[in-house]
Amino acid sequence: DDSDADNGGSNDDGGTTAENAGGDGDSEDAGGGDPYPVGIIYSETGPLAAYGEQYKAGLEAGIDYATDGTGEIDGRAIEITYRDDAGNQDTAVAAAKDLIGQDYKILGGTIVSGIAVAMADQAEQNEILYISGPAAVDAITGVNDYTFRSGRQSLQDVAAAGSFLEGDANKVVVYAQDNAFGQGNLAAVDAVLGANGAEVSSVMVPEDATEFTPFAAQLKDAEPDMIFVAWAGATSANMWQALEQQDVFDVAPVVTGLGDSVTFDAYGPVAENISFLNHYFPGAPDNEVNTAMVEAVEEAGSTPDLFTPDGFVAGQMIVQALTEGDGDVNAMIDALEGWEFEGPKGTTTIRESDHALLQEMYTASLVADGDSWVPELIDTVPAEDVAPPEASGK
Amino acid sequence: MEVSDLSLKIGGAQILEDISFTVPTGEIVGVIGPNGAGKTTLFNLISGVMTPTTGRVVLDGRDVTNRSVTQRAVAGLGRTFQTSSVFPALSVEENVRLAAQVSEGRALSLFTFPRRGDRATSRARDLLGEVGLGDRMGFRAGDLPHGDKRKLEIAMLLATDPSVVLLDEPMAGVASGDVAGLTEVIRSLHTDHGCTVLMVEHHMEVLLGLVERVAVLHFGNLLAIDSPDAVMADPTVQSAYLGEPV
Amino acid sequence: MTAMNTQKADEKVQGKVAAMRKAARAPQDGPGSQGTRSRLLALIVPVGLVVLLACLPLLNISIPGVLPGATYTPGTLHMLALAMVMAGVALSYHLLFGVAGLLSFGHALYFGLGAYGLGIVMEKLELGLVPAALVVIVAGLVMSTILGAVSLQVTGIPFAMVTLAFAQAGFVLVRKNPGGLTGGEEGMRLPTDYVPDWLVGVADTRNLYWVALAALVLAFVIVTWVQRSRAGHVAEAVRENELRVQVLGMRPFLVKLAIFVSASVIAAGMGMVHLLLNSGAVPHTMSAEFTISLLLMVVLGGVGSRWGAVAGAFVYVILSQRLAVLAQSSAIDDLPAVLAIPLSEPMFILGTIFILVVMFLPGGLAALGLRVRALFSRRARAELDEGTRTPGELVQEDGQQP
Amino acid sequence: MSEVILLAVTGAGLGAIYFLVASGLSLIYGLMGVLNFAHGVFLSLGAFLGLEVAQRLGASSWTGFAVSLLVGALAGAVFAALTERVLVQKLYNRHIEQVLVTVGLGLAAVALFDGIWGTDPRFPRGPAWLDETSTIGGANIPNIVFVAIIAAAAVLAAIVLFLKHTRYGMIIRAGVENRSMVTALGIDVRNAFTLVFTIGGAAAGIGGVLASHHFGYVSPMLGQTLLIFAFIVTVIGGLGSLIGAAVASVLVALLQQFANFYLWGTGDFAVVVLLALVLLTRPSGLMGRKA
C-alpha cells in the first residue's frame, strides 16, 4: 500500500521527477545514496488496463524479491516512475522521450505489441535499455541490442499448443482474427507445427466482423484434426458461442491460449471442451519463487494472474542489470545477455543471441467450480521444447 | 432577352405553360398576376435556379437554357429575391464588394486581397451611397431593417453590372415613406445603368409609373403583354388581379 | 438623388434606434478598419510570440502542473511540438469549418495521408526526406482535389457523411496493412535511414520542435493568406448563402474546392511532421475520433478565429496529456468514489469542459480572451458587443436554399 | 446453399440490431435535425443496467431477460430525456451546437462508464434457449437472431404508429423548422422534443440489451462501435425515414456479411463505399424526403 503512495508521489508532478533526474546526472560519480531512476510505461488506463495492473503488481513484487525487500541496490534505491500509455502508441512515445530526456537509462513495460515495437525503436535510437512487458509480438526478439523482454512470445504459445497434436493427426486449421495478432499466430503455427510436418491452413475472420456464425460453419467444413484458435478482445464470447452452435467441437480438439481470469467467463459452457495452452496461472508452476510471488502480490492486495510473472521477471531483470551494470547501458546489456535465473516459471534464460526469454509453458483445462471456472494444470512443457527459433539479425 | 415556350411541371402540376415573350434591350417590363400565378417561378427559370420542363431562354442572342445559375449571371443576368437575400453575417460593405469584384474579374482569386482603396471597394462605397446606405457600410447586413435590406440587394445587383435584371417584388414590405426613393433607384437602373428590367410588383402605382409594358400571368399562362393602359383595361386582368377598381 | 434625401429624413426619425446599434465587424483588413498603431500591434504580437516560442528550448522555465518539466527538457519540447502540430491541423480545420462552413468528418484522412505517405514514400521509393515530402504534398493535392470534387457535390450532413465515408475507407485500409505498407493495427515505424540524423533521437527533440514551430507558422500564414484573399471572403459568403453567390456570377464549388484542397494539404503537411515527431504513424491518425478531436479543438478555441484554433489545440493537447497524469495522482485516489471515478478519467473531464464551452461560452477561448481584453480596451469591447459567432451560424442546413 | 442461408439470416439479425440502434437515431435526426453522437451511450447504459439487473434476478431465467429489456429501455429513456432537457433543449435552434454537445457527452459518458464498469468486457448470459439454434434449410441459426428481428419489427411498428396517429409527430416536425411559431400557436413544444429523445433512448436501451446478447459482451465502447453503423444506416435510409432506416439496416448488414465472407473481409469497406455512392447519387438517402 505504501509503495503505491510512493509511486503516486513520483507521478504526481513531473516537475519534481525532472529535478531528481537532473540531480542524478550531476552527481552520478559521487555514488552513494542517489536512487536509480527506472521508467515503466504501461497501460494504467485504456483497453488493457487490467493487464497493466497485473504487470505492475508483479513488477513491485519482483523488485522487492530481488532486493530482499529493501528496494535498494548497494544503498541506492530503485526509483520507479510509472507512465500511462493508455494503450496508445503516441502517448507511449511521448512518455519515453520525456523520460529519456531526463536521463533515464532503463525503460520497461507495455502490454501492447505496437507500442513494444515503437519502444524498441526508441531504445535503439537513444541507446538505452528497454525491457518489454507482456506484449507477445515476435518481432522484438532480436530486433536490436537494447531491447529485452520479460514475457513470452507468440512462438512459445504456439509451440505449447503443439503438445496437443497427437500422433498422425496432422491437419491443423488456425481460426484467428485477421489482424497482426492473428496473423502472427498463424505464422507461428506455420513455423512451429508446420515444421513438424503438420498441414496448416486457416480460417481468418475479418477483424471488423461482428457475426461469426458463417465462419464457424466454414471452419467445420474444413474437417481439421486440430483447431488452433487465436482470438483476443471483447468478441471472444460471441466467437466461442458461434463455434459451439455450429458443432465445431464435435469435429476436432480445439486449442487456444488461456487468458486471464476475467476471460474465463467468456468461454461460456464450452470451456470444458477447450484444450488450453497457457503462459501462466497461479497454480501452474510449483517452485519457491512462484510461491513467494503469489504471497507478495496477495499481500499487496491484488490477485496474481496471467501477466503477473512478466512484471515479476522484469523486476528481477532490472535489479540484475543495475547490480551488475550500475546504470551503464552497455554493461547492463552484458549483464542480462545469457543470464539464467530462477523465475516464477522455473529456470528462465535470456538467450544471448536474440534476447528471447526461454521459459516453460503449460497446458491446462477449465473446470467448473460452482458458478465460475478454475484452471487445472494438464502438463508443463519444458522451456527447451518451446524455445522459439533464433531470430536472425539483431 | 427572349423566352419561348417555357413550361414547368412539378409532380403532375402544370405550374407554367408555354410562356413566350421578348424583352428588347433597355426596356422595363412589369410582371403582374395573382398570387401563385407563377411569377417567381418564371424568374427562377430565367435565372437558372430551376430547370424548365420544356422551352428556351435566350439572353443577348445566346441560348442559356442549359447554362448554370453562375454562367447566366456572368452573362449579365442579375436578380433579387422575393424575400431579401443577403449575406447576413457579413458587413453591408462587404456584401456589395463581393458583388463588385465579380464584374472586375478574378473574383475567386487566392492571390488578390481586398484592400481599402481597390476598385471593388470604392465601387461598393459609391453604389452604397447611390442607394442611400452610405452611412451603414459597417453594419451587419442581417441587422438591417427590412427596407434597407432591399436597398442593399439593389446595390449588390448594380455592382455586378448586369445587362438584364429581374426584380421580385422590390417594394414588398417597404415603408410607404421609402417607396418613392426606392422607385427612383430602380428607375436609375434603367436610365443610368441601361439595364433591361423585368420586375414583379404588386404595388400598382409604382409599377405603372415605371414600366413600358406589363405582362400578365394567370394560372401559369401568359394572358397578355402590352402597354400598361391596355392591360389595365383588360377585363380579365380586372377581375383576376385587380379586383374592383382601386 | 431622391433616395439620399429620403434617407436623410429617415435618419432623423430613426436616429435614436440607429445610435443604439453598433457597427458590424469590419472586414479583416478592410477599409476603415483600424489605425496603424493597432496594425503594428497586430504584427508585433504574433512575431514576438513566435520568437519567444523559438527560444523556449534555450530557456529554463518551469510551469508546474502544465508542463511536464523545464522548457529545455525533451519531454516538454515533445509535448509542445505535438501541440504545435495539432494547432496546425486545427488551423486547417478552421479553414474548412470556420471559414467555409464545411463540416467534414473526414479531415483525418489527409493528416494520416501525410504521416503514412511520407514513411511509405521514403521507404519504398528510397527517397530522402525533402523529395519524399514533396511527393506526398503532390499526392495530397491530387487526392484532395479528386475526393473534394466528389464530396462537394453534396452539402450539410450528407457532406459530413461522405467525407466520413472516405476517411473510414482510408482507416480500414491502413488497418488492413495492404502489401505490408502500413503495419496494420500496430502502426508504421519511421524509416530512420532516410531521415537526417539531426531529426532522430531524443537528444534532437529540440530540432523537431523547431521544425514543428516552422510548420505551424507556415500553416498560420497560409491560412491567413487564404482567408484574406478574395476567395476566402467569397467562401464566407458561400457559407452564408450559396445561391446568392451563384446569382452574383461566382462558382461556389470552385471556392469550396480551393478551401478544401488548401486545408487538406496543410493537414498532410502537419501529418508529415507528426510522423517525424512520433517516429511512427498509427491508424488512430486516420480515424473519425481524430477528426472529432479537431472539431473539439476548434470549438474550444472559438469557431471562426485563427488564434482560437491554435489556442484550442494547445489547451486540448496539454489537458489530455496532463489530465492523464493528474488521474494517477494520489490526491484523486483518496477522494470518495463518486468524485474519484470521474476525475480519474481524462476524457470525462475534457468532454465536460467541451460541453460547458459549447453551452456557456459560445465564442470559445477566443471570446474569453476578448472578454478579458474588454476590461482594458474599448476596441475589444466593441468587438465583443457585436457578438461572437457560434458554430451553428457557420454551417448551412440542408434545406436552406429557397 | 446452407452457407448462403446462414449468411442471409444472421445478416438479417445483425440488420435488426442496427435498426434498433438506428431507429432512435433516425427519429431524433429526422424530427429534430440533431445527429446524436451520444446515442451509443444510451445504448451502453441500457446494456449495462440490463446486465446488472439480469444478474441479480437470475440471468438464465426468462423473467430476468424480460426485466433486463425493460430496465434497459427505461435507462435509455431516462438518460435520453435528461440529455434533452439539460443539454439539447438549452441550445434550441442551434443544431450544430446540439450536435457538438452530444459529441462531448459521448466522450464524457464513455469515459465515465470506463471508470464505473471498467474497460474489460462483461459477458451476459440469457435464457438457454437464446444460445441454442434452430435449423433452417440446413443452417443452424442462433435463436437470438429471431428475437432481434421480432424486437426490431415491433419497435418499428410502435414508432410508426406513434408518429402517424398522434399529434406529436406533426408538432415536432413543425417545431424543428420554426420553434417559436409553434409556441406562438399555443403549444409547449419542449415536451414534444423531450418525448422524441425519450422514445429514441428507449429504443436504444432495448437495442443495447439485445446487442449485448447478440454480440456476447457489454463494454463501454459497445455503443460507440454500433453508433457508426447506425449513422450510416440512418443516412443511407434517408433523413427522417424510419422505413428507410429499416431497409438500409438490412441492406448494410447483408452487404457487410456477404462481403466479409466472400470478398476477403471487405465488409466495412463495402459499407462505406455504399454510403458514399448513395449520398452522391441521392443526397437525401434512399427514402428521405427531399432536403
Place this chain on the structure above:
Amino acid sequence: MTPASVPETTAPEAVAGSGDHILSVRGLTAHVAGQQVVEHVDLEVAATGVTALLGRNGVGKTSTIKAIMGLIGRSGTIDLAGQDISTLPTHKVAQLGVGYVPEDREVFSALSVSENLRIAERKGHDHRYELVYDLFPELKQRAGQAAGTLSGGQQQMVSLARALLNDNRVLLVDEPTKGLAPRLVQEVGRVLARAAEVVPVLLVEQNLQVVRDLAHHAVVLTGGRSVHHGPAAEFLGDPDLTQRLLGVSTGAEGSI
C-alpha cells in the same frame, strides 16, 4: 365578451375610454440579440375592431408584437383583459387567446397545408374550418401540398387561416398584405374586416389604404417609442403628421 355586431370599418368614435381595451401595454421594452429594439411603447388595443400600429421600417413594430407574444425578451406590463401576461411564456400567451400572424408568414414549409392548420388547432376550442375554407377556398384544394412550395400569397392565406381557426380574444397581425396582389389585398382586407367583427385586431400595415379602410384607432412608433395615439382617420387625415411620422403625406382623399 365581444358584442355580436360592430360597426364595420367606419367611425372611430366607438372606441374610447380605458374600459374598452382588450389589451393594454405600458412601458414596454424589448431586446433582440442583446440590443434594445423597443424602448418605451404604450398602446391599447380596443375591445372591438382594428387598431393599427404604424411606423416606418425598423421602428420596432414587429418587435413590439413579438414582445407581446413573448417571443423576444421584454419588460413592462402587458395586460390582457385584466391579466398581466408580461411574464408568461409564449405558449401560455397563445393559450389565453392571442392569435398571431407573423410578418414573414412563417408557415411550416415541410408540413402540408392541412397539417399547418391542424397543428394550429387548440384544445378546448371549436375549430372554425368552415369559416377558413369559406374565406380561402384555395386552401382546401391544396390541402396536401407542402406549404413551402406555396406561392407567397398562398402562404399568407395559411398564416391567416391558422389564426382564424381558433376562437381568440385578440389577433396580432403583422403586415398581412405584404407581397399580395391588389385583388388579394382587398380580399385580405375583407377577411380582416370580417374577423374584426368577432375579435379585436392589432394590425401592423404599410398599405395605408388598408389601414384607412379597417382601422378605428392608430398608434405610431418612431425609434422604438410610441409617439402618437388617436383615431386612425384623424391621423391619416393630417398630412403634416403623416409626413413627419411616416415620411409620406396623405391627402384627405386618401391617395398615398
